[in-house]
Amino acid sequence: MTKAPRILSLALVALAGAAIIGSLQRDVWTDLGPGPGFFPLVVGGLLLVLSVALTVELVRHPDDDSRELATDGRPPAPVRGGTADPEEKPRTRLGNVPGPILVVSALVVALMLMNVLGFRISIALLVLFVLAVVERMRLLHAAGLALAISFGSFYLFADLLDVQLQVSGWGL
Amino acid sequence: MESLGYLVEGLGTALQPYNLLFALIGCLIGTAVGVLPGVGPTAATAMLIPMTIALDPIAAIIMLSAIYYGAQYGGTITSVLINTPGEVASAVTCIDGYQMAKRGRAATALAVSAVGSFIGGTIASFGLVLLAIPLTSMALKFGPPEFFALMVFGLTLVVGLGGKSLKRAVIAACLGLLIGLVGIDPVAGEPRFTFGMPELLDGLDFVPVLMGLFGVSEILLNLSGGGGAKGPQRVAKRTEWRVIGRAMPAIGRGTGLGFLLGLVPGIGAAVPTYLSYALERKVSRHPERFGQGAVEGVAGPETANNSYASASMIPLFTLGIPGSATLAVLMGAFLMNGLSPGPLLFSEHPDFAWAVIASFYVGNIILIVLNLPLIPMWVQILKVPYKVLYPLILVMAVVGSIALRGEVFDAGVMLFFGLVGVACRRLDIPLAPISLTLILGPMIEKSLRQSLSLSQGDFSIFFNRPISLTLMVLSVVVIGVFALNLVRGDSRVESEA
Numbered sequence: 001m002t003k004a005p006r007i008l009s010l011a012l013v014a015l016a017g018a019a020i021i022g023s024l025q026r027d028v029w030t031d032l033g034p035g036p037g038f039f040p041l042v043v044g045g046l047l048l049v050l051s052v053a054l055t056v057e058l059v060r061h062p063d064d065d066s067r068e069l070a071t072d073g074r075p076p077a078p079v080r081g082g083t084a085d086p087e088e089k090p091r092t093r094l095g096n097v098p099g100p101i102l103v104v105s106a107l108v109v110a111l112m113l114m115n116v117l118g119f120r121i122s123i124a125l126l127v128l129f130v131l132a133v134v135e136r137m138r139l140l141h142a143a144g145l146a147l148a149i150s151f152g153s154f155y156l157f158a159d160l161l162d163v164q165l166q167v168s169g170w171g172l
Numbered sequence: 173m174e175s176l177g178y179l180v181e182g183l184g185t186a187l188q189p190y191n192l193l194f195a196l197i198g199c200l201i202g203t204a205v206g207v208l209p210g211v212g213p214t215a216a217t218a219m220l221i222p223m224t225i226a227l228d229p230i231a232a233i234i235m236l237s238a239i240y241y242g243a244q245y246g247g248t249i250t251s252v253l254i255n256t257p258g259e260v261a262s263a264v265t266c267i268d269g270y271q272m273a274k275r276g277r278a279a280t281a282l283a284v285s286a287v288g289s290f291i292g293g294t295i296a297s298f299g300l301v302l303l304a305i306p307l308t309s310m311a312l313k314f315g316p317p318e319f320f321a322l323m324v325f326g327l328t329l330v331v332g333l334g335g336k337s338l339k340r341a342v343i344a345a346c347l348g349l350l351i352g353l354v355g356i357d358p359v360a361g362e363p364r365f366t367f368g369m370p371e372l373l374d375g376l377d378f379v380p381v382l383m384g385l386f387g388v389s390e391i392l393l394n395l396s397g398g399g400g401a402k403g404p405q406r407v408a409k410r411t412e413w414r415v416i417g418r419a420m421p422a423i424g425r426g427t428g429l430g431f432l433l434g435l436v437p438g439i440g441a442a443v444p445t446y447l448s449y450a451l452e453r454k455v456s457r458h459p460e461r462f463g464q465g466a467v468e469g470v471a472g473p474e475t476a477n478n479s480y481a482s483a484s485m486i487p488l489f490t491l492g493i494p495g496s497a498t499l500a501v502l503m504g505a506f507l508m509n510g511l512s513p514g515p516l517l518f519s520e521h522p523d524f525a526w527a528v529i530a531s532f533y534v535g536n537i538i539l540i541v542l543n544l545p546l547i548p549m550w551v552q553i554l555k556v557p558y559k560v561l562y563p564l565i566l567v568m569a570v571v572g573s574i575a576l577r578g579e580v581f582d583a584g585v586m587l588f589f590g591l592v593g594v595a596c597r598r599l600d601i602p603l604a605p606i607s608l609t610l611i612l613g614p615m616i617e618k619s620l621r622q623s624l625s626l627s628q629g630d631f632s633i634f635f636n637r638p639i640s641l642t643l644m645v646l647s648v649v650v651i652g653v654f655a656l657n658l659v660r661g662d663s664r665v666e667s668e669a
Binding site: 004005008009011012015016019022026027029032033034035036038039040043044046047050051053054057098099100103104107108111114115119123126127130131134135137145149150153156157161163164165166 | 208339340342343346347349350353357359360362364365391392393395396559560562563564566567568570571574575578580583584587590591594595598599616617620621624625627628629
């Protein structure tokens with residue numbers, strides 16, 4: 001049992017509140033009928049009621065947090081501090097830092113660098129990090145794959161299909 | 173009967189080797205465009221128009237049309253194999269198609285999609301011949317109130333997409349509607365929920381949002397699942413033809429639904445697929461199988477998708493009204509070749525019009541001949557170790573997002589919605605209603621406000637027009653059924669709903 005679902009449901013309540021406040025800052029009703037604030041107000045109101053109900057449900061029945069997912073039938077992913085067998089946690093070269101956090105962080109950094117380093121280099125670094133650090137692949141193999149994926153995808157999309165991808169100041 | 177005579181003549185033209193070659197090229201490009209993220213059929217058609225100037229007009233339009241309906245099939249491949257929709261219209265296929273792949277049934281999912289696409293596309297093309305003009309005049313009776321009522325009906329069906337909990341399904345629908353509100357208000361032209369970011373003025377595009385919700389969240393969950401990253405089952409079973417036979421009723425329903433919605437301009441290719449999915453879940457004796465790899469969850473939407481693609485040509489051919497961005501580009505190609513789509517097309521250029529219509533049959537045959545043998549090749553993708561496959565999927569998702577406007581910002585949007593997808597799954601909130609209402613939301617709001625502007629704020633406009641009244645009554649019936657289930661089964665909608 002974790003607190004994460006309850007925190008997430010509170011985030012939903014906050015989102016609904018923000019939508020309502022945002023809609024009230026606009027015309028809700030005009031002489032011609034509904035204004036720009038009408039629809040967000042209705043949707044925000046409905047979301048607020050339901051997300052409060054969801055929060056109450058999760059507080060009352062915290063055990064349901066680990067219920068099977070309806071979306072695709074996948075059992076919920078084990079989380080740190082949960083019931084998962086510690087032996088089964090993905091191990092990365094950075095010790096106990098979870099793989100998803102490493103991948104998301106690497107993607108954020110790669111996207112931030114993309115306008116400076118260009119698509120090819122930032123994507124090569126991203127893939128290299130994921131393969132070598134998260135998946136513990138041998139460095140040489142990881143580097144070869146990273147270069148193939150980044151340069152290959154740039155060639156396919158930018159050179160052949162004319163998709164606009166970022167190029168660094170030095171042409172890469 | 174006169175139409176059938178013209179059709180036979182058109183078939184003669186379409187089957188000429190020169191035209192056949194360009195239909196084949198169009199199908200190949202279309203399938204590739206559907207598979208590759210970011211290069212949608214609209215962009216591909218637009219990019220290829222200049223190249224068609226040197227071609228005979230019939231061959232040019234045959235090729236561009238083939239790209240359009242070929243892309244509808246191609247998008248399925250990535251939805252099934254890697255849970256990343258190549259096209260918006262294929263997003264719903266992720267739900268059950270990917271589950272089938274995870275159970276080693278990717279080949280069956282792709283085959284049922286190919287067969288459904290063929291049947292849907294072919295029957296809708298027959299409809300184009302026989303029913304085009306009378307049905308189109310009826311479709312033109314769809315004003316803003318009818319449009320709104322249709323969308324409301326679609327929304328009520330959304331709860332059917334929601335798995336076990338009605339509350340969570342409606343929360344998901346609200347989330348999708350809110351995401352769709354970001355950008356400039358479609359009526360007053362006022363920015364909403366843009367947080368001062370100019371990149372958000374045009375709203376959030378479906379592609380990065382859907383790639384994040386489905387593809388990226390899947391990767392992150394697989395990574396956190398323990399024991400290293402795991403993808404779909406690598407050992408794929410052979411195509412189960414008996415299962416495909418059982419999906420025929422779903423294919424029939426998808427054909428009808430896609431055809432009818434294709435007559436209404438502006439619906440978009442995604443809506444028929446979601447409605448078809450909801451319909452299949454509703455009529456199924458075992459709705460609990462949906463989301464777990466139900467073949468009907470792939471057959472219905474994929475058929476509706478291609479049936480819609482062919483039927484949406486009807487308003488273009490008969491009235492000169494393009495129903496989508498891709499068809500608008502196609503209309504540009506008509507005009508560049510000195511042809512005006514509309515009522516006069518059939519009287520002034522019958523040879524052209526009927527050859528292009530006949531080419532739809534030929535194109536559908538090419539697509540199935542092309543795609544069924546290629547299924548084993550596509551399934552080989554699953555043999556790539558997941559630890560190599562998922563970085564590749566991430567890169568494809570980044571490219572697909574950036575390709576929209578050349579902005580890295582859109583890749584950030586994709587990542588953000590990947591995290592939203594993880595949060596939703598942690599809360600047991602289904603993703604399908606989010607993606608549907610994201611698409612329907614702007615249409616619903618626009619038609620609601622246009623309708624109420626017409627009636628000066630009087631809501632009775634939705635109840636004093638026959639089509640909108642019928643749709644509203646149907647919506648009330650659907651809501652009533654769900655309310656009944658709620659009363660019977662506490663706050664949980666049981667599977668039989």
